[in-house]
Amino acid sequence: MAGEGTITRAADLWSDRQRRRLVRLCTALTRDPDAADDLAQETLLEAWRNAHKLRDPSGADRWLNAIARNVCLRWARNAGRDAERVGAAAAAAAVQQHAADIDATRDEAQVGGLLDRALGLLPPDTRAVLVERYVHERSQAAIADELGVSEDAVSMRVSRGKQALRGVLGTQLRDDALAHGLRVASADWRETRIWCSDCGRRRLLVRAEPPPGALSFRCPGCEPDARRPGSEFALGNPVFADLLGGLVRPTAIHARTHVWSRAYFAPGAGGTGVACTRCGKSVRLSRDSREDRRHRHGLVATCGACGEQVSSSVGGLAVAQPGVEAFRREHPRTRALPARGVEHGGVATLVLRYESILGSAAVDVLFARATLRVLDVRAA
Secondary structure (H helix, E strand, O other): OOOOOOOOHHHHHHHHHHHHHHHHHHHHHOHHHHHHHHHHHHHHHHHHHHHHHOOOHHHHHHHHHHHHHHHHHHHHOOOOOHHHHHHHHHHHHHHHOOOOOOOOOOHHHHHHHHHHHHHHHHHHHHHHHHHHHHHOOOOOHHHHHHHOOHHHHHHHHHHHHHHHHHHHHHHHOOOHHHOOOOOOOOOOOEEEEEEEEOOOEEEEEEEOOOOOOOOEEEEEOOOOOOOOOOEEOOOOOOHHHHHHHOOHHHHHHHHHHHHHHHHHHOOOOOOOOOOOOOOOOEEEEEEEEOOOOOOOOOOEEEEOOOOEEEEEEEEEEEEOOOHHHHHHHHHOOEOOOOOOOEEEEEEEEEEEEEEEOOOOOOOOOEEOOOOOOEEEEEEO
């Protein structure tokens, strides 16, 4: 019988303990905990495809370390990170031997069959790009050349394909995936590194449901009820699916939604029409004064053709402004003061102030009271 720390089958690569070890390793290599989970998943996908190359099961950890090192280096280059630092850390980590769980009852053919079934449930275009990348081991440049698209487009398709694969394993094939020890997509709330802009005392939680679910954020202090997210983006909506598909890091999701939000809601209530995010028909923004939100004021777009509705509170509109983003990079922990009405340049104005809870710095966002169109962002 094999002793602890030895991997006897390709299926053993997918043990939960092995996955956790790779997440820790990728975190150490990249110093990016948000990216580490995806990098560990990519390491296991490459290991699964190349399991036949593992000649000595006792060296499986070193072999996986080498794959993880290459995956992290590739990520660092693509993300413009310090690849030299990642490479040095990887070289040091690769020589270390870690214990791994053994589950001799797992059958390699069954795991491979499960992944084949999962791939078979994906759209043909999505399945094809994953097969070309991971089964035929073709470079993104070669795939891009064949498809007549850019490498960035291929990278996005691969990222979305992996997300879709996780979604299938987390829904249609969830029971089988769990039975074989594969990690599946989770709909649980997890803590991010982003401080709540309203209270500054708790970090935001994120919940990423498998498509066509939703990406949701909430502050556990401001909203203890897990059923009521502070912000939510339905991945069944084509605009949000395109906007957020493939993104994993909460900071990247926040940045992308901020860019979209400040452009989409810029006209304010009664201004020029915006396109419905589902059917594309022109919709006018209107005031949204629901009392069930922390910030009472907001904007909403309701499509009369398809019924789709998207909205943003005045707080969401404020934190999406570049001036507030810059302020919060310097002062991550802020709290929002109650909006107050003032006169500004002869216009009835609503002012929302964010102040640092660790100092005296503050920033004001000025809205036209009638339309909630942003007028100015300035240091208080």
